[in-house]
Every structure is written in C-alpha cells, then in structure tokens.
Amino acid sequence: MDNTSYIEISRSALENNLDYIRAKKKAKTKLSLVVKGNAYGHGIDTYGPLAASLGVNHFSVFDAHEAYQLKRSLSSPAEIMIMGMITDDQIPWAIEEGVGFFVFEEHRLKQTIAVAKALGQKARIHLELETGMNRTGFVKNQWSHLYKLIQDNSEHLILEGLCTHFAGAESVANHLRISKQLKAFKEGRKTFKPLEPHYIHAACSAAFLRFPKSQYDLVRVGILQYGFWPSVETYIATEGMHENATDPLQRLISWKSRIMNVKEVAKGEYIGYGTSYLATQTTKVAAVPVGYSHGFSRSLSNAGRALVRGTRVGVIGVVNMNVMMLDVSHIPSVEVGDEVVLIGEQGNQSISVSSFSEYSDQMNYELLTRLPQDIPRYITD
Numbered sequence: 001m002d003n004t005s006y007i008e009i010s011r012s013a014l015e016n017n018l019d020y021i022r023a024k025k026k027a028k029t030k031l032s033l034v035v036k037g038n039a040y041g042h043g044i045d046t047y048g049p050l051a052a053s054l055g056v057n058h059f060s061v062f063d064a065h066e067a068y069q070l071k072r073s074l075s076s077p078a079e080i081m082i083m084g085m086i087t088d089d090q091i092p093w094a095i096e097e098g099v100g101f102f103v104f105e106e107h108r109l110k111q112t113i114a115v116a117k118a119l120g121q122k123a124r125i126h127l128e129l130e131t132g133m134n135r136t137g138f139v140k141n142q143w144s145h146l147y148k149l150i151q152d153n154s155e156h157l158i159l160e161g162l163c164t165h166f167a168g169a170e171s172v173a174n175h176l177r178i179s180k181q182l183k184a185f186k187e188g189r190k191t192f193k194p195l196e197p198h199y200i201h202a203a204c205s206a207a208f209l210r211f212p213k214s215q216y217d218l219v220r221v222g223i224l225q226y227g228f229w230p231s232v233e234t235y236i237a238t239e240g241m242h243e244n245a246t247d248p249l250q251r252l253i254s255w256k257s258r259i260m261n262v263k264e265v266a267k268g269e270y271i272g273y274g275t276s277y278l279a280t281q282t283t284k285v286a287a288v289p290v291g292y293s294h295g296f297s298r299s300l301s302n303a304g305r306a307l308v309r310g311t312r313v314g315v316i317g318v319v320n321m322n323v324m325m326l327d328v329s330h331i332p333s334v335e336v337g338d339e340v341v342l343i344g345e346q347g348n349q350s351i352s353v354s355s356f357s358e359y360s361d362q363m364n365y366e367l368l369t370r371l372p373q374d375i376p377r378y379i380t381d
C-alpha cells in the first residue's frame, strides 16, 4: 500500500559528498559512516547498501538494534561499530557477529569478558575515554585498572579502538574545550599504547574538518555525508572565506507528497482549526496528506514552505496530525494529484532542510531524524 509521502535519496549526491570527504581525509585514515538515527532519517536499510555500493565498508551506529538492522540489509561484509547502547543480552549476538562496541563502564567490560569467555570468541571493543564531554567514557583514575583488566583478558578481547567524543567541535566558541580534550586524549593514547588499539578515533564531521590532527586512524563522519554542514561556522571556516564560494556538498534527500484536495475559500473565512489563519481574499487551499505525525513539525504552522508546479507556496493554518494546507491561490492550473515537494527541488525552485530550521526551531539533525521510519525511501540518480 502506498504511503502518503515518500523520500528519495540521490546516489550521485552521495558520490559527490564521499569524494569531498575522501579528499579531506588523510590517506591512511579509515572512513566510518555514522548511520545512527535511521541514517539521519535517510533510512538505514536503503542507505546502508547504497553507501556500501560506493565502497564504504565501515559504519557506526548508536545501538545494537541499529547494528542488527544494518547488518541484515548489507550483502557485503562491513565493519560495524556500536557507539552507544548495547544491553547484556545483546552482547553475545555482537560478539558472534563480530560487531564492535564502545565500552565506557566497568560492568559492560566485565560482562563482555564473561560472554567472550563462554563463547570462546573474542569481543571487539572500543574503549571510550572521558576527555571532557562528561557524557560517557572512563575517567582518568580508572585507566590503570582498566589497562590491567584488558591485558589480563587479552585472549577474550580485541582492543579494536581507543576513542573519545568532542563536546561541540562545530563551534569556535568551544575551541578551548576541544583543545583540552585533545590534550587529555593524548595522555590516554600514551597510557593505552602498549595494548596496541587497532583504531584511535575521535573525530565527528566538525572535528574531521576543523581539527585535522584529530583524524587519527578512523573518523566517524555523520552529517557531512548527507550533504549538510555541522554548523554554518564550520562551512564558512572550511569553504566560505573566498568570494563566490559555492557549497561543495549536495543534499541527498527529497521528501514528496501529492495534493489530495483543492478548494476555494471565501474572503473573511478562517482556514483550518481555530482562528490562526484568516482569508483576507478569496483563497485556493490545497490539502496535503502530511502532518506532524509524519515529521512535518507543528511549528511550521503558517510558516512552512512547499513547492507545487514549480512555485513556492506557504503553509496556512496550523499543521494537523495528518494534514497540512497550502495557499495555492497563485497557481491556476493546480489540481488533485499534483506533486508537492516538502524538501528538495522542483522546476528551478528548492526547499532545503535548513530553511525548515529557519522557520521552525528545529535543527537539521533533529528534523532529519524525525522523519518516520515507515515513509518509503527510494534511491534515485
């Protein structure tokens, strides 16, 4: 059964972005694509195989369920790394499947050792160090104890990674904090060096670009691959200093639906629930079967934009659970079934995800990942 809207993912745009990332990457650094949050809304089981077909063979996810989804969708072998949540009862699966995971507290480490021992198979762990983000990661006074625990259990563990995460590398205002983290991480690298971690890693998209020395052996690139900058600051600092700079990244995602009803409303009538929109002239209203339950934020009420027949139109009234309304008064030929572009291009107009963020208070990351999992995703050229 068709859904009320659908998402298209552009293969050529991903190719373009991967070229850009690979050119910025040190030759020996491994690229891991971060596909948490349903591949930032792009649809993990459509997106994973697409990226794999373009030569990507390392992926980072947040939890074991995502690792499972990704693994199931891929037809070629790839390394998968869980950066966040894995429960005790998911650990055996991860070990058996060779899926790596972050370890940032002692219970998980001990549990991992016990399971690996029982299975007679080594676990691939990434030891996360606390360097100043103060979220997860082992603090310095635990390091020597950990060192010994890992050393004593080397027949059950592969120290696949030694890692940390920066607390906001996309903002110049955080520069001092990031520098301190780099310094703390250096000490950690020295401490654990004799255990020969396979990948030293720390960089997200922003650090990858702005702190190239943090690329180490592997980079965890998220938002950049989808054609978005972590922040405007990062874009300007990386590309935008010169006149006529054009964005080298391309967005992969388009989100489309179709008009389900068109009607004319007389001057003086309110449109939709309540009194938030008053027709100040005869208004042609198009109803679109997409609402906040589909990820089109209520904060876009009377503010969002869409494209119909190559023309930019505005959302009028409040966004409902399953329906929004557009003012199509200026498009005489408009009819039921016409394509509506919510994100992407039509004719020579375009609606970007960032324009959404300007009209609502959502940021790119949030808007993308809120696109429901059940909207079908299709790959286009």
Ligand SMILES: *Cc1c(COP(=O)(O)O)cnc(C)c1O
Pocket (backbone or CB within 6 Å): 034, 036, 083, 165, 203, 204, 205, 206, 220, 221, 222, 223, 224, 230
């Ligand atoms: C999300 C995440 C990344 C990727 O961040 P981007 O800003 O999207 O590149 C990297 N590392 C960790 C631990 C993350 O949680």
